[in-house]
Amino acid sequence: MVNSESFYDVMRRQGISRRSFLKYCGLTASALALGPQFVGQIVHAMETKPRTPVLWLHGLECTCCSESFIRSAHPLAKDVVLSMLSLDYDDTLMVSAGHQAEAILEETIRKYKGRYILAVEGNPPLNEDGMFCIIGGKPFVEQLRYAAKDCLAVIAWGSCASWGCVQAAKPNPTQATPVHKVITDKPVIKVPGCPPIAEVMTAVVTYMLTFDKLPDLDAQGRPKMFYGQRIHDKCYRRPHFDAGQFVETWDDEAARKGYCLYKMGCKGPTTYNACSTVRWNGGVSFPIQSGHGCIGCSEDGFWDKGPFYHRVTGLNAFGIESNADTVGLIAAGAVGTAIAGHAAVSVGKHVKGKESENDKNEREHV
Amino acid sequence: MSAIDSVQNPVYVYERPVRLWHWVNALALVVLAVTGYLIASPLVAPDGEASEHYLMGYVRFVHFAAGYVLAVGFIGRVYWALVGNQYARELFVPAIHRAEWWDGLWHEIKWYLFLVPEPRKHAGHNPLANMAMFVFYVLGALFMIVTGFALYGEGLGQGSWASRWFGWVIPLFGQSQDVHTWHHVGMWYLVVFALIHVYVVIREQRLSRQSMTGTMIDGWRNFRDDRP
Numbered sequence: 001m002v003n004s005e006s007f008y009d010v011m012r013r014q015g016i017s018r019r020s021f022l023k024y025c026g027l028t029a030s031a032l033a034l035g036p037q038f039v040g041q042i043v044h045a046m047e048t049k050p051r052t053p054v055l056w057l058h059g060l061e062c063t064c065c066s067e068s069f070i071r072s073a074h075p076l077a078k079d080v081v082l083s084m085l086s087l088d089y090d091d092t093l094m095v096s097a098g099h100q101a102e103a104i105l106e107e108t109i110r111k112y113k114g115r116y117i118l119a120v121e122g123n124p125p126l127n128e129d130g131m132f133c134i135i136g137g138k139p140f141v142e143q144l145r146y147a148a149k150d151c152l153a154v155i156a157w158g159s160c161a162s163w164g165c166v167q168a169a170k171p172n173p174t175q176a177t178p179v180h181k182v183i184t185d186k187p188v189i190k191v192p193g194c195p196p197i198a199e200v201m202t203a204v205v206t207y208m209l210t211f212d213k214l215p216d217l218d219a220q221g222r223p224k225m226f227y228g229q230r231i232h233d234k235c236y237r238r239p240h241f242d243a244g245q246f247v248e249t250w251d252d253e254a255a256r257k258g259y260c261l262y263k264m265g266c267k268g269p270t271t272y273n274a275c276s277t278v279r280w281n282g283g284v285s286f287p288i289q290s291g292h293g294c295i296g297c298s299e300d301g302f303w304d305k306g307p308f309y310h311r312v313t314g315l316n317a318f319g320i321e322s323n324a325d326t327v328g329l330i331a332a333g334a335v336g337t338a339i340a341g342h343a344a345v346s347v348g349k350h351v352k353g354k355e356s357e358n359d360k361n362e363r364e365h366v
Numbered sequence: 367m368s369a370i371d372s373v374q375n376p377v378y379v380y381e382r383p384v385r386l387w388h389w390v391n392a393l394a395l396v397v398l399a400v401t402g403y404l405i406a407s408p409l410v411a412p413d414g415e416a417s418e419h420y421l422m423g424y425v426r427f428v429h430f431a432a433g434y435v436l437a438v439g440f441i442g443r444v445y446w447a448l449v450g451n452q453y454a455r456e457l458f459v460p461a462i463h464r465a466e467w468w469d470g471l472w473h474e475i476k477w478y479l480f481l482v483p484e485p486r487k488h489a490g491h492n493p494l495a496n497m498a499m500f501v502f503y504v505l506g507a508l509f510m511i512v513t514g515f516a517l518y519g520e521g522l523g524q525g526s527w528a529s530r531w532f533g534w535v536i537p538l539f540g541q542s543q544d545v546h547t548w549h550h551v552g553m554w555y556l557v558v559f560a561l562i563h564v565y566v567v568i569r570e571q572r573l574s575r576q577s578m579t580g581t582m583i584d585g586w587r588n589f590r591d592d593r594p
Contacts (some may be wrong), residue, residue, distance in 0.1 A: 001540075031430075049550075114424075140568075150428065151554075157555075218524065219533060219537060220537050221535070224524065228524050229521075229523065229524075230520065230542075233491060233521075233523070239416040239417070240416050241422055242416070242420060242422050242423040243411050243416040243417075243418070243420060243421060243422065243423070244408060244410060244411030244417035244419055244420075244421030244422040245410070245411050245413075245416060245419065246408060246410055248410065253413075258456035263407075263408065267543060268544060269542075270541065270542035270543040271542075272542075287407060288480040296541075296543065299541040299542070299543065300537075300540050301540055301541065301544075302541075302543075304543070305541070305543045305547075311406060311407070312406050312407070312547070312550060313547055315547060315551070322549045323547070324406075324547055324552075324553075324554065325406075325407075325550070327551065327555025328550075328551065328552065328553070328557065329554075331554055331558050332554060332557050332558055335558050335561050335562060336561060339561060339562065339565045342567065343565065345470060345480060346569055346573060349480060349572055350572070353483075359368075
């Protein structure tokens with residue numbers, strides 16, 4: 001497999017007109033929040049750069065990231081990105097199977113040593129020597145380490161690869177471990193979400209191919225352009241939050257009027273993602289718009305930060321279903337009772353002490 | 367009782383800035399606890415256009431303003447510990463390196479368990495009070511200031527001063543929701559502190575051998591007897 005074709009060549013070959021190609025470049029520039037002057041740069045990159053090979057591995061996951069990715073509704077993005085990527089290995093999407101598929105993995109790693117991007121969907125379970133996830137007869141963690149050794153960078157697709165997600169929820173029996181804790185010597189770009197937004201996924205890839213560098217990452221390794229703000233910061237229901245207008249039951253008048261879902265346990269204020277701006281399914285809607293609070297699926301350990309429908313969430317530290325308020329009230333109540341008891345004894349002792357002192361004084365006076 | 371001048375001389379313990387800090391801080395803590403609780407379990411504004419109301423906005427504003435007062439007060443109090451009298455330092459550095467401090471701590475615990483007939487006299491904090499102040503208040507308030515500004519930084523946005531200084535706190539706890547939860551637990555920790563503090567002060571005012579409540583008003587520690 002020789003990758004001398006540029007992205008532009010591939011697109012033309014697929015019957016995409018130059019006009020559509022330029023439109024795509026313009027839209028990509030705005031999706032990446034770049035100014036119009038960058039359109040030319042994207043066009044130039046697409047026309048001249050050879051396609052970057054991508055290996056897409058699947059560990060312990062549900063394939064919702066792939067499902068999201070192939071639904072990128074951005075005009076042309078589905079065709080373009082799949083062609084652009086030169087997606088050499090993706091056991092879910094590729095035609096070949098079995099030994100043939102595994103041979104491609106080998107070949108790409110050998111041929112593009114240090115130049116390919118490793119996209120990882122899902123994570124490796126480390127318990128029992130990784131036996132909970134077997135790919136091609138070997139534990140997934142071995143395939144991951146092998147493929148990561150010579151890659152340029154790792155993209156951790158989704159909450160599984162970024163944080164661990166549902167399979168890492170307490171008590172995490174398979175010891176499912178996020179990618180950055182296994183691959184420590186390569187840059188890991190986290191694109192969390194369960195799944196991540198399709199346009200976010202394609203835009204991250206496009207950015208890397210266009211500029212030959214990693215996007216700006218925040219302290220936790222997420223691209224700032226999509227994970228720099230909370231859902232809450234750009235939520236269209238935010239004015240109702242500030243006003244103090246909240247939905248209190250799912251069927252109340254406030255719910256019909258589209259008030260803020262904060263009291264229904266919406267995790268928008270603690271969730272970094274682009275749902276309230278990019279939205280889903282081609283910008284049609286996102287959970288809050290459809291009347292349900294955010295469950296915080298792109299945040300670390302969101303499965304263990306429940307309940308999804310309470311604002312003050314559980315304290316796993318105490319091993320019981322209790323939140324900060326129940327623990328606090330019990331503690332304050334216990335201390336209050338103890339104080340009352342202590343005060344009663346103190347007063348009793350004091351009065352008795354006074355009496356005996358008076359007795360003594362009286363006896364002395366007598 | 368014998369003539370007033372034979373009672374041990376009063377000691378000037380709490381200087382003016384310490385007293386001012388104490389009462390401003392107490393007020394800030396009450397405001398923070400009430401508004402903090404209301405942020406987690408908000409009041410509901412009357413119906414109507416969102417633009418007509420700003421209830422949650424005001425509650426949060428008051429919380430943040432009181433938070434600044436607490437934090438600035440804390441810094442001021444640390445400064446006064448450096449330049450103030452010897453009693454101003456106790457709060458931050460209990461004298462745990464001294465054997466008599468531990469002996470005093472043990473004696474005070476026994477006094478609270480009704481095992482000894484009377485407490486010892488202390489010009490500053492007794493060792494038990496000193497320990498409780500440090501663990502409950504100094505560590506508690508520091509925790510609330512750090513987690514509080516970490517959460518505040520999320521609202522100000524990435525690159526803001528609060529996010530640059532305290533943003534590291536959030537991944538330390540896991541994610542933002544964990545910081546919210548522990549910040550909320552911290553409120554209850556300080557509520558428990560306040561309950562104990564008020565009870566103990568009233569009890570000591572009545573039963574100990576020295577003044578308590580008055581000392582935080584005029585600064586003077588008066589003693590009730592001449593015995594050591």
